[in-house]
Amino acid sequence: MTWDEMAPLLWEATGQTVEMVAWSTLFTVLIGLPLGVALVVTDRGGLLPSTPLNRVLGLVVNIGRSLPFIILMIAVIPLTRMIVGTTIGTTASVVPLTLGAAPFFARLVETALREVGDDKVQAAQAMGASRTTIVGKVLLPEAMPGLVAGLTVTVVALISYSAMAGAIGGGGLGDLAIRYGYQRFETPLMIVTVVVLIVIVQLGQMLGDFAARHLARR
Template sequence: MTWDEMGPLLWESTGQTALMVVWSTLFTVLLGLPLGVALVVTDRGGLLPSPLLNRVLGLIVNVGRSLPFIVLMIAVIPLTRLIVGTTIGTFAAVVPLTLGAAPFFARLVETALREVGRDTVQAAQAMGAGRWTIIGKVLLPEARSGLVAGLTVTVVALISYSAMAGVIGGGGLGDLAIRYGYQRFETTLMVVTVIVLIVIVQLVQTLGDAIARRLARH
């Protein structure tokens, strides 16, 4: 396979990977952020203590994190078909990607929020701030550097997951590496695909680290 033939394939597959990662990141934040906040505020000594709910949420997160992604992709095929209408393609891959990453991100959110000093929360309570005000204007802003760092780790994980999505026809760089690099013995294409994935991960990690450091200084 010549470079002229590889170029369009790499460009199209990179775009599919970017699409999967962007959409799954958005839905992961929408699911994982509230879940992580709930894990903190419902804990003993939290703003809205509810031990039973906390244990249930913790169990859900632990089960979600314990499933290997390749198993999760297959297990949620009926749900994927129900939501998207198909189990093949870029948008179909967003469903298992989101379900795989949301529990992971929720734990990172929990960790970041627990790093906020209790003195800060108690000071807000002493000034008469309500529970939801403390969550929205104290906990989340104070933990923003850790949240960005956690999101960066999650996006990197999603890039890795998206490569595995090629196994079920999810498209993207992983699918390209399997269909052409492995099945057609195009070693050069497989190596180039790996290099592209490494470059994308490095760019995401560098950008995320820079934003987290900037927020930490402020």
Template sequence: MTWDEMAPLLWESTWQTALMVGWSTVFTVLFGLPIGVALVVFDRGGLRPLPVLKSVLGVIVNVGRSLPFIVLMIAIIPFTRLVVGTTIGTAAVVVPLTVGAVPFFARLVETALREVGSDVVQAAQAMGASRTAIVRKVLLPEAMPGLVAGLTVTVVALIGYSAMAGTIGGGGLGDLAVRYGYQRFETLLMIVTVVLLVVIVQLIQSLGDAVARRLSHSK
């Protein structure tokens, strides 16, 4: 296979991977961030202690994290079909990607928030700030470097998940590597796909690290 034949395939697959990872990242933050905040706020000694609810959320998060992604992807096929009307294609893959990444990101959010000094929270409480204000104006801003680092790790994990999802009709670079690189013995295309994935991961990791360092220094 020549470069002229590979280039359109690589471009289309990269775009599909970007769509899968991009949309699943957005939904992961929308759902995972509130869950991570709740795990801290509802804990014993938190802003609004609700130990039973915290325990329930903790169990749900742990179960979600314990399932291998390939098993999760197959197990929620009926849910995926209910949400997007199909189980094949880029849009369908966003559902299992999000379901798999939300518990992972929620734990990273919890870890980042727990690193915020209790004295900062107590000072805000002493000034009469509400729970919502403390979360929005104290906890989240103070934990921002850790949150960015956690999001970076999550995006990198999503890229790996998306490559697995591609093997069952999700498209993207994983699908390209399997269908052409492996099944059709196009070794060069397989190598180029692997190198491209490595480059994408390195760029995202470097960008995330740079943003986290800048936020940490600006505090």
């Protein structure tokens, strides 16, 4: 296969991967951030302690994190079909990608929030701030560098997950590598695909590290 033949395939597959990762990142934040906050505030000594709820949330997160992604993709096929109407393609891949990454990100959110000093929370409480205000004006802003670092790790994981989604027809660079690089023995295309994935990961990591450092200086 010549470069002229590979280029359109690589361009399309790269676009699909970026689309999958972008949408999955959005939904991961929408689910994982509140879940991570809930793990912190419902814990013993938290703003709204509730041991039973905290244990249930922790169990849900641990189950989500313990499932290998390839198994998760197959297990949620009925849910994926119910939500998007199909089980193959870029859009369908967003469902298992989100379900796989949200629990992971929730734990990273929990870790970042726990690094915020208790003195800042206590000072806000002494001034009469509500629980919602403390979360929105103290915990999240103070933990922002850690949250951005955690999101960066999650995005890198999502890129890896998106490559695995190609195993069940999820599209993207993983699907291209399997269909052409593996099944059709197009080794040069396989190598280029791997290089493109590495470049995407490096760019994502660099941007995330830069943002986290910038926020830490403020």
